[in-house]
Amino acid sequence: MRRSGALVILAGIFILLGTSWLVIEESDLITRVAASAVILLATGLLIGRLRTIPEATSASDRLAEINRRLEDELVQMREQHRQLDHYFEMLMANVPANIYFKDRESRFLRVNQSMATYVRKGHPRDLIGKNDHDLFDREHADDARADELRIINTGVPVNGLVEHEVFPDGSVGWVLTNKMPFRDREGNIIGTFGMSSDVSELVNAKQELERERYLLRSLIDAFPDKIFARDLQRQYLVVNRAMAEWVGASSPEEMIGKTPAHYFPETIVKEGEAEDQSIIENRLGVINREWDLEWKPGDVHHFVTTKVPLFDAEGQIWGFVGMDRDVTEQRRAQLEVIQAEQRMQAIIDNSPAVISMKDLEGRYLMVNRGFEDLFGLARKDVLGFTDHQLIADKSAADKFRKHDILIAEGGEALQMDEELYVDNEPRTYVAVKFPLRDLNGQIQSIGAISTDITDRKAAEQAMHVLNQDLVKANEDLKRAQEQLIQAEKMESVGRLAAGVAHEVKNPLAMIGMGIELLARRIPAEDTQAQETIERMKRGIDRAKKIVKGLVDYSSARKLSVEPKDISEVIGDSLALVEYPLRQAKVKLETEIQPALPRVSVDATKMEQVMVNLMINAMHAMPDGGTLTVRAFSRALSGVRRDVGVRTAGHLREGDRVVRIEVDDSGSGIDEANMSKIFDPFFTTKATGQGTGLGLAVCRKIVELHNGMLELENLPGGGVRASITLKT
Numbered sequence: 001m002r003r004s005g006a007l008v009i010l011a012g013i014f015i016l017l018g019t020s021w022l023v024i025e026e027s028d029l030i031t032r033v034a035a036s037a038v039i040l041l042a043t044g045l046l047i048g049r050l051r052t053i054p055e056a057t058s059a060s061d062r063l064a065e066i067n068r069r070l071e072d073e074l075v076q077m078r079e080q081h082r083q084l085d086h087y088f089e090m091l092m093a094n095v096p097a098n099i100y101f102k103d104r105e106s107r108f109l110r111v112n113q114s115m116a117t118y119v120r121k122g123h124p125r126d127l128i129g130k131n132d133h134d135l136f137d138r139e140h141a142d143d144a145r146a147d148e149l150r151i152i153n154t155g156v157p158v159n160g161l162v163e164h165e166v167f168p169d170g171s172v173g174w175v176l177t178n179k180m181p182f183r184d185r186e187g188n189i190i191g192t193f194g195m196s197s198d199v200s201e202l203v204n205a206k207q208e209l210e211r212e213r214y215l216l217r218s219l220i221d222a223f224p225d226k227i228f229a230r231d232l233q234r235q236y237l238v239v240n241r242a243m244a245e246w247v248g249a250s251s252p253e254e255m256i257g258k259t260p261a262h263y264f265p266e267t268i269v270k271e272g273e274a275e276d277q278s279i280i281e282n283r284l285g286v287i288n289r290e291w292d293l294e295w296k297p298g299d300v301h302h303f304v305t306t307k308v309p310l311f312d313a314e315g316q317i318w319g320f321v322g323m324d325r326d327v328t329e330q331r332r333a334q335l336e337v338i339q340a341e342q343r344m345q346a347i348i349d350n351s352p353a354v355i356s357m358k359d360l361e362g363r364y365l366m367v368n369r370g371f372e373d374l375f376g377l378a379r380k381d382v383l384g385f386t387d388h389q390l391i392a393d394k395s396a397a398d399k400f401r402k403h404d405i406l407i408a409e410g411g412e413a414l415q416m417d418e419e420l421y422v423d424n425e426p427r428t429y430v431a432v433k434f435p436l437r438d439l440n441g442q443i444q445s446i447g448a449i450s451t452d453i454t455d456r457k458a459a460e461q462a463m464h465v466l467n468q469d470l471v472k473a474n475e476d477l478k479r480a481q482e483q484l485i486q487a488e489k490m491e492s493v494g495r496l497a498a499g500v501a502h503e504v505k506n507p508l509a510m511i512g513m514g515i516e517l518l519a520r521r522i523p524a525e526d527t528q529a530q531e532t533i534e535r536m537k538r539g540i541d542r543a544k545k546i547v548k549g550l551v552d553y554s555s556a557r558k559l560s561v562e563p564k565d566i567s568e569v570i571g572d573s574l575a576l577v578e579y580p581l582r583q584a585k586v587k588l589e590t591e592i593q594p595a596l597p598r599v600s601v602d603a604t605k606m607e608q609v610m611v612n613l614m615i616n617a618m619h620a621m622p623d624g625g626t627l628t629v630r631a632f633s634r635a636l637s638g639v640r641r642d643v644g645v646r647t648a649g650h651l652r653e654g655d656r657v658v659r660i661e662v663d664d665s666g667s668g669i670d671e672a673n674m675s676k677i678f679d680p681f682f683t684t685k686a687t688g689q690g691t692g693l694g695l696a697v698c699r700k701i702v703e704l705h706n707g708m709l710e711l712e713n714l715p716g717g718g719v720r721a722s723i724t725l726k727t
Contacts, residue, residue: 092112092113092124095114095195096114096197097197098111098112098118098196099193099194099195100115100194101191101192102191102192103190104191105131106131106132106148106192107129107130107131108127108128108129108131109128110124110128111124118167118168119135119168120168131145132145135168137166140165147179148179151180151189152181152191152192157180157181158178158194159178160178161177162174162175162176162177162199163175165198173198173200174199174204175198175199176196177194177195177196178194179192179193220240221240221241221242223240224242225242225323225324226239226246226323226324226325226326227239227243227321227322227323228240228321228322228324229319229320229322230320231318231319232280232319233259234259234261234273236255236258236259237256238252238256238321243255243324246324247263248263260272265293268293271291276320279307279308279320280309285306285307286305289305289307290302290303290305290327291303291305301326302326302327302328302331303324303325303327304324304327305323305324305325306323307320307321307322308320345368349368351368351370352370353370353449353451354368354429354448354449354451355370355447355449355450356368356447356448356450357436357446358386358446359446360443360444362386362388363386364383364384365445366383367379386401388401396419396420396421399418403433408435408443408446411443413434414433414434415432415433416433417429417453418431418450426454427454428452428453430451430453431449431451432449432450434446434447508540508543512540515533515540559602559701559704560602561600562600563599564599565598566599566601566631566660566725567596569601569603569606570590570592570629570631570660573607573611573614574588574614574629576607577614577615577618580615580618581618581627584618584621585623585624586618586626587625587626587627588626588629589626589627589629590630591630591631591632592630592631593631593633596631596633596658597633597727598727599658599726601705602701602705605704605705606701608697608698610660610662612694612697613662613698613721617662617663617664617721618664620666620667620719621664621665625664625718626665627663629660629662630660630663631658631661633656633657633658633727636652636654636657636724637654638653651706651724651726656726656727657725657727658725658727659724659725660723660725661720661721661722661723662720662721663718663719663720664719666718666719667717667718668713668714668718669711674711677695678709702723705725706726707725707726708722709721710724
């Protein structure tokens with residue numbers, strides 16, 4: 001009975017299996033595989049159920065019960081199958097990756113919506129039966145077919161393949177592909193299936209990360225500073241090349257995983273551990289800590305360390321990053337600079353000059369002890385301040401600032417005098433100001449060295465005044481000497497002239513009478529004798545003129561002086577020379593100031609002077625020229641005191657005078673002859689053309705009028721003769 005019951009049950013199972021396979025709607029191979037799995041599961045459940053049926057029940061009842069239960073299980077299984085199919089469809093429809101199944105000929109059996117969209121198809125069914133050659137370029141399709149053939153032939157999947165892809169829209173990117181063999185229920189490979197995802201952003205990000213990593217690596221390796229990163233166990237995670245070379249490691253990679261104890265002395269390691277612990281506790285880094293390290297005896301190096309903690313996303317410290325910089329050379333250079341500055345400061349502090357340096361805004365950067373003593377200020381109270389903040393004399397401060405700006409703009413050193421009130425007394429300083437430039441040649445500050453020259457300047461001024469007094473005294477003595485010599489000479493010449501005139505006058509008269517007698521006795525036809533007589537008469541006349549000049553020169557008689565309109569005197573003189581000037585082709589120009597004051601003169605003598613001066617001017621222009629006569633009134637200035645004159649009417653500074661000037665356009669007087677021009681008998685004219693007494697007589701006549709007669713060369717050529725008469 002039990003055996004028959006079991007057979008019935010087995011028969012029912014096979015019937016159920018057959019029925020279940022038939023009732024499944026015709027579908028693709030994947031669905032059949034899933035249904036087979038469900039049936040196998042149901043069979044196992046059925047066998048389990050059979051074991052629980054009571055033996056007392058009849059076979060038909062048991063079979064009916066089994067059939068009923070199987071039908072219930074089948075309904076449940078169908079529902080589960082629909083759910084599984086729904087899950088699969090949702091997975092295919094919503095996974096962003098491209099999923100596909102292909103047969104052995106690489107024809108698509110099934111694809112998801114993402115795949116259809118990727119190849120620009122509206123629905124997955126539009127791809128069924130197509131292959132890659134229908135959708136992609138030949139190169140891409142051939143590569144894909146080669147991969148699938150290799151998988152079909154070997155059964156070895158392709159996992160994690162990142163490929164450079166040209167997408168259907170023409171853009172370029174990267175795709176992550178997994179391809180696997182597609183097997184039936186017996187394990188035979190009936191095609192391939194796979195999944196591909198657009199990982200362009202991921203690959204680009206990875207490449208960018210790699211570039212940044214390489215850049216960072218190159219950067220830290222290029223740094224001369226020693227750069228490192230360590231974890232909390234003080235193991236090195238990252239070091240640069242300088243760090244490895246510093247500790248003697250063959251490469252940065254050699255140090256990874258090791259600690260400072262492998263490379264540094266124990267004292268340095270302990271100090272570093274304490275410092276790391278302090279950073280962990282205080283959550284603050286160490287900035288620019290200085291420390292020394294003696295690698296070899298006597299070889300001490302100075303370092304500056306900066307070390308900061310590394311935090312994770314939760315804010316927990318997980319390591320340290322730091323940098324050690326060898327500043328030995330900088331420290332030595334700084335020490336040398338400090339020592340040089342100290343030496344320089346000592347030098348300038350002991351200088352008697354006032355030395356300072358300002359920035360371009362006028363703020364003091366450096367001063368010496370002389371500056372402190374001058375202003376009674378300590379150095380700390382000066383630095384950073386300007387002249388306007390330190391000096392009460394604002395005008396002096398303005399002048400100092402103006403000089404500083406002048407140096408900054410001109411870029412050249414200048415020497416200047418600067419005045420300043422010190423203890424309410426004016427002091428004078430000679431200041432040398434100069435620009436100070438940086439390494440690029442740009443002016444960054446203004447230096448100044450000032451020396452008090454007040455006492456020296458006062459001494460120089462006193463010496464200058466004394467020298468002027470000595471020069472003046474010497475000139476006065478020289479002038480007095482010259483006047484005494486001239487007076488003595490004039491007196492001697494006068495006595496000589498008077499004697500000569502007296503002795504010569506009578507013989508000349510007798511000679512003249514004899515010549516007249518001889519002339520009456522010479523026949524008229526004797527022309528040669530007549531010419532000789534005429535030459536003798538001319539000689540007698542010339543001798544008489546010389547005698548007359550000597551008499552006039554030596555005459556001590558008083559002038560017939562009376563107030564005269566000097567314009568009339570000048571006019572009468574011009575009338576006397578008008579004809580000879582015209583004959584000599586000399587142009588006459590006059591500049592007579594109207595309403596000149598009256599002057600006390602001997603009109604005849606003054607006319608003699610004027611005529612003589614104008615004739616001399618005419619002789620200086622043998623080829624013609626211009627004679628200018630001007631007269632004007634003014635206050636006398638620039639007259640030196642004449643120690644040789646004691647007359648009350650002598651010209652003095654400030655006197656109101658009339659000045660008469662006679663200018664010619666000739667070649668002028670040789671400077672070597674200027675000092676002898678008024679000497680008696682001195683002349684530059686040819687023999688027979690002048691006696692050398694004209695200017696001497698003229699000067700004497702003018703001096704008898706208490707006036708002055710002067711001759712000077714004009715800058716443009718010619719000579720000016722000027723007569724100055726007191727009104």
